[in-house]
Amino acid sequence: MTNDMSTSARTTHHVGLADGRTIAVDETGPTDGPVVAFLHSSPGSRVFDPDPAATSRAGIRLVTVDRPGYGGSTPLDGASPSEAAFADDLAEVFAQLGIEEAAVAGWSAGGRYVLALAARHPALVRSAALLGTPARHEDVAWLPPQQSEMIPFMREDPVAAVATLQQIFSTAGDDPEAREALLAEGELDRRQLEDDPALRSRLRAMLDETFRQGCAGVATDIVATAVVDPGYDVAAIGGPVHLFYADGDEVVPYPHGRHWEARVADSTLHELTGTGHLLAATEWAGVLAALD
Numbered sequence: 001m002t003n004d005m006s007t008s009a010r011t012t013h014h015v016g017l018a019d020g021r022t023i024a025v026d027e028t029g030p031t032d033g034p035v036v037a038f039l040h041s042s043p044g045s046r047v048f049d050p051d052p053a054a055t056s057r058a059g060i061r062l063v064t065v066d067r068p069g070y071g072g073s074t075p076l077d078g079a080s081p082s083e084a085a086f087a088d089d090l091a092e093v094f095a096q097l098g099i100e101e102a103a104v105a106g107w108s109a110g111g112r113y114v115l116a117l118a119a120r121h122p123a124l125v126r127s128a129a130l131l132g133t134p135a136r137h138e139d140v141a142w143l144p145p146q147q148s149e150m151i152p153f154m155r156e157d158p159v160a161a162v163a164t165l166q167q168i169f170s171t172a173g174d175d176p177e178a179r180e181a182l183l184a185e186g187e188l189d190r191r192q193l194e195d196d197p198a199l200r201s202r203l204r205a206m207l208d209e210t211f212r213q214g215c216a217g218v219a220t221d222i223v224a225t226a227v228v229d230p231g232y233d234v235a236a237i238g239g240p241v242h243l244f245y246a247d248g249d250e251v252v253p254y255p256h257g258r259h260w261e262a263r264v265a266d267s268t269l270h271e272l273t274g275t276g277h278l279l280a281a282t283e284w285a286g287v288l289a290a291l292d
Contacts (some may be wrong), residue, residue, distance in 0.1 A: 014072060015093050023093050024072025026064045028052075033061040035102035036291060037090075039110030040064065040206070041183055041280070042221040045071040048206035050107070051284035058288045063102065065093060067113070069216030071209040080158045081224035084231025087116035094124055103291035105129040107280035108183070108252065112225050115264075118239060119232035127291045129242040131280045132252045135259040137226060142252070147226075154227045161227060165219035179207050188248035188276035199281055234263045241267045242290040244283060248276035 013025040026046045036058075040048055046064040049055050055062050066073035067086055079085075090113070094102065104125050106114035111133025118125040137143045137151065154161035180203060184193055193200040210217065241264045245257035254271055261269040270290070275282045 012072070013097065015096050017089060017092055021068070021074035021076075021089075022072070023068075023074075023089060024066040025093060025097065027097075028062045029055065029060050031061060033059050034292075035063055035099050036060045036288065037063045037065065037094075037099075037102045037104045039104065039106040039113050040067075040070070041107045042109035042225075043070075043179060043182055043207060043210040043218050044107070044110065045206050045209035045212075045217075047071070047209045048202060050280045050287075051282075052202075054285035054288060057285070058292075060288065063097070063099070065090065066209075067217055067221065069213055069218075069220045071212055071217075073217075075213065075216040076162070076220060078159060080228060081162065081220045082228045082231045083112050083116040083224055084120060086113050086224065087120045087232070090117050091121045091124060099124070101126045103127045103129075105131060105280075105287055105291065106133060107131045108133060108277070109221050109225055112230070115234060115237065115241075115260075116230060116232050118241065119234065119236045122236075122238055125239055127240045127242070128237075129244060129287050129291055130257075130260060131244045131283070131287065132246065132249050132277050133243075133256065133260070134225075134252045135256045136230075140255050140259050142256070143226070151227055154223060158223050158228050161223050162216075162219045165222055166215050169215040169218055176204055176207070179211070180204065183251075184276070184278055186248050186250035186276040188246075188274070189250075189278045192276070192278050192282060199278070203278075203281075234260075235265070237264055237266075239266060242287070243267055243269045244272060244279055244287060245270070246272045246275045246277070246279045246283075248274065249279065251277040 069075040111130035
């Protein structure tokens with residue numbers, strides 16, 4: 001494992017896995033503080049702290065992680081992705097960083113990997129939160145037809161599907177406004193970014209890092225969360241899981257939260273008003289309070 005200080009407040013680690021890949025991890029806050037791991041959206045990357053002021057006030061050790069193909073993490077290159085596989089990567093990363101347990105929050109697609117970690121490595125997760133996390137399309141239909149109709153074909157060869165999706169999305173990272181719209185599609189989200197230039201700057205910095213290796217990370221996430229078997233049983237999750245969903249979220253509306261509430265035994269559903277898919281940023285203080 002190598003590490004360097006990119007700023008006085010953030011440490012970046014490059015954690016080597018047993019299979020030779022590298023996972024990029026950022027840490028902020030006191031090294032002896034309670035660990036909170038934040039798993040980014042899709043698109044997304046490790047450089048995003050949802051609300052730095054709230055993070056600082058909470059006194060936590062914030063750990064953020066690039067999934068394969070994003071930012072500084074090695075693409076899978078020939079291996080089939082899955083939610084379970086990245087959960088196992090996370091467990092290996094935690095071990096190398098000396099993390100014995102953490103509260104774990106996942107924004108949007110990141111929440112699916114939170115569920116995988118809680119199911120497969122329950123001793124590592126003291127509490128969890130999903131922030132606008134979608135259900136699988138077959139459980140709550142939400143993908144547009146041009147995407148959902150591809151799923152049966154991609155299941156025939158998930159590795160080839162990742163390569164195909166990379167070609168399809170090859171120019172997705174070229175337009176800052178277009179890629180921003182992938183996460184801020186609704187009216188409330190757009191208004192939030194207009195009113196909060198600092199948030200827009202942090203979101204765009206996250207997206208710059210997202211596409212540093214092209215679209216490998218986005219393609220891998222799509223196949224992992226929409227195509228292959230997740231590799232875990234939600235019913236196996238025993239710890240507390242908080243579910244945050246927003247009335248103004250035009251990407252992942254309330255029914256997704258109700259889906260997970262019905263399936264995760266120890267879950268608490270928080271249905272928020274006045275915010276949208278950017279709830280990870282607007283509601284971060286409340287998320288940290290729930291995870292405490």
